[in-house]
Amino acid sequence: MNLVLGDIPIRVEKKRIKNMHIYIKPPFGEVLVTAPKYVTDKEIKIFIEEKSDWITKNVEKIKDSPITPNPKYETGDIIPIWGEFYNLVVLEDTRYSLTLNGDTATLIVREGCTDKQKEDFVKEWYREQLKERVEILLPKWEAYTGLHCSSWQSKMMTSRWGTCNTKTNKIWLNVRLAEHPVECLEYVILHELAHTVVPNHSADFKAVLSKFMPEWKTYKKELNSYK
Secondary structure, eight states: OEEEETTEEEEEEEESOSSOEEEEETTTTEEEEEEETTSOHHHHHHHHHHTHHHHHHHHHHHHHSOOOSSOOOOTTOEEEETTEEEEEEEEEESSOEEEEETTEEEEEEETTOOHHHHHHHHHHHHHHHHHHHHHHHHHHHHHHHOOOOSEEEEEOOSSOSEEEETTTTEEEEEGGGGGSOHHHHHHHHHHHHHTTTOOSOSHHHHHHHHHHOTTHHHHHHHHHTTO
16 A cells, blocks of 8 residues: 655555554665554555654655765764664764754864774674563563573674574674664574574574564565665
8 A cells, every 4th residue: 555645655564563653764864664454444544644743754864864884973964773763963072972852963072082982982882772672572582582691792783683503592783783673683582592502594484573573574575675
């Protein structure tokens, strides 16, 4: 189903999921709404109308200042945090910090710092955001599935969102997951936990994913579109 909000086209897909979600993708601000199969078209339209200001605002942000793969973290950049888009404002002071207020992300840096120093700080900030969520979500998914990892760590990865050492059951999660909706992080956590019992991507592995997260393909597709 396709809808239009003002002059913004919206693609709607019904899937085996529990809640409705909105995805806005750079560089052109494409809008995708996913909804449970049982939700009526009328309910979807109401949902979109209720989120119309948010959709319009974020589409305009992306069109006006597209997210780039390697931002320099300068004032005017748009940065994603947990699937939301923030206008970046960079100021100088004596210590580094990054705070969110409304749709603005304020990055405080030391005077004279290099682009590399800014980038390193923001990466570590994302890492801390990821850690906070994982410490809540990993135990939740371990309890729900009965699957357990021996430990976990985060790192920057260019081609994977997560990995699992099937000999030790240690998992690694990509720091960049903190840029995407938290449901995507939950999918990757489940994905790596599933590898503790099925080391490959066979039908048995996919059956584990489908058992605990019927909508997993939606989140996989969302993440793969950003690789």
